[in-house]
Amino acid sequence: MELIEKDRRRLLQRAARAFGLSGVALTAFCLALPGVVDADLLPTVLMLLAGQAAALVMVGRSGHLGWVALSIVLGCAVIALAQLPWGQPSSLALATSLAPLGAAGLGGVGLVLSESTGRWVLWAVGTLASSMLVATAGPTSGLISTAAIATLAGWVITLIIGLWVTVGVQRAVRRNENIGRAHQLERQASETEAQRRQGARLLHDTVLATLTLLAHSGVGVSADALRQQAGEDARLLRQLRLGSTPMPRFSGVYSLEPVGETPLGTTLESVKQRFLRMGLSVRWHGTGQVLLPSDVLDAFLLALAECLENVRRHAGVEDADVTITQNDEVIRAVVTDAGVGFDPAAVGTERLGFTESVVARLHDVGGSARVFSTPGAGTTVVLEVPR
Incomplete structure (x- = not known):
């Protein structure tokens, strides 16, 4: 039971790391293109993305809730910082660049947020914050809806996958336990029958x-x-x-x-x-x-x-x-x-x-x-x- 549970957590942690790093890498590539983000802000944005990537690596290793929270905070900071200065016209290129970060870089951690009430709360906060921030980055029509929906979909899909894996493993564990109990009962019955037959033979002889x-x-x-x-x-x-x-x-x-x-x-x-x-x-x-x-x-x-x-x-x-x-x-x-x-x-x-x-x-x-x-x-x- 403990070994199976440990393998399940390790699988989800590594999947969250891989999913998140892919979103971070794609967003970093897009933001580095000329004109997408202010040149003075780009080094800071890339440093924050590097910090988020490091946090995701630690999520893949330990799955500790602190690293998950840090990854969400850094990702939201990147989305907010990339939109500075506030009040400038919305950018279709910026919204397109931030969509992978919201859907995968942030949403990927949803794989490890399906186990407890505290993790569910963190999932809800991360989903709401990242979706709203991505929505403000694009124009008032067109891609803004797509970027926000993509971010929301990333969080929801990863949560569903995490729940599916967790429930499936729990069912498999229960099934194995039932099989183990049935095997133990069958073994005990066989041993009892063997003892009974041995006693009957001894008495007969x-x-x-x-x-x-x-x-x-x-x-x-x-x-x-x-x-x-x-x-x-x-x-x-x-x-x-x-x-x-x-x-x-x-x-x-x-x-x-x-x-x-x-x-x-x-x-x-x-x-x-x-x-x-x-x-x-x-x-x-x-x-x-x-x-x-x-x-x-x-x-x-x-x-x-x-x-x-x-x-x-x-x-x-x-x-x-x-x-x-x-x-x-x-x-x-x-x-x-x-x-x-x-x-x-x-x-x-x-x-x-x-x-x-x-x-x-x-x-x-x-x-x-x-x-x-x-x-x-x-x-x-x-x-x-x-x-």
Whole structure:
């Protein structure tokens, strides 16, 4: 906002300077022609014009009201002095020479007089004084009307231009502010939705999984393993209640300490031990130590753990195979079981476990998930994340 306002003022100040200097230069050239103004007065008139030009230069630099007022006073003094001695016949050449000074040399400052009451008053005084002085310089008919109207028109036109620029900039600023507020609200809504989805995934992967075990009386799981998992889930809920954002170091254990890069091999061993306690034997194949950024590793491990949890709960088998491979661009995990399988097309959209805990989670870090399954022929899930 402040930068735009500063640019607007600078634009109007420089335009007023350019417009005013052009009028001063043209009037100085015309007055210097023989016979237009008394030869004894010409040096003084030119000195006053030089002073007005200097004041206009300062208007272009600072726009201070004092320099604007000085420019108007000096310009009016030139118009009055050029008509001396008073009482001599009106001169068409003099009126023609002074018209550029009144319309541009003086009227140009109207560009910077549209911002406050004080500037409006100065504009009115300058318009009235310069128009009347120019009107007295010419003959009683003909060009006198044209010179006075030209001076008045110069003041009015520059004021209108200044108002137009000011109003246009204000509208643009308001529009930018509205866009900024809308963007901020959209960003906040996106962040809130992302937090909600993250919380839903964590609850689905931990607390709801534990409650499902309890609902089935912990079949296939030792009491110690069930007790340990319930304790971890209770700790997670306490962190969520206190407003923290748990960051999983590996499936089933959450920590508030962020990790820059973590070896994949050590965390895979933790996943293996967890599901071994839960009654699912996982055979691991492929790569050993691989460093991944913490956010990518979190998404990869939690998605992998959710796939193994689905095997344990739905496949009807007690073992699964996980093959980890890598290249220069991606880390890939293939989870395979020889269980009952299912038809992926028949899974309803209301089943958010795989969609949110696997597909959406990997998508958030630039990864992907694909599932291949046929009823009675087992299931294969391919997970990929960028390195």
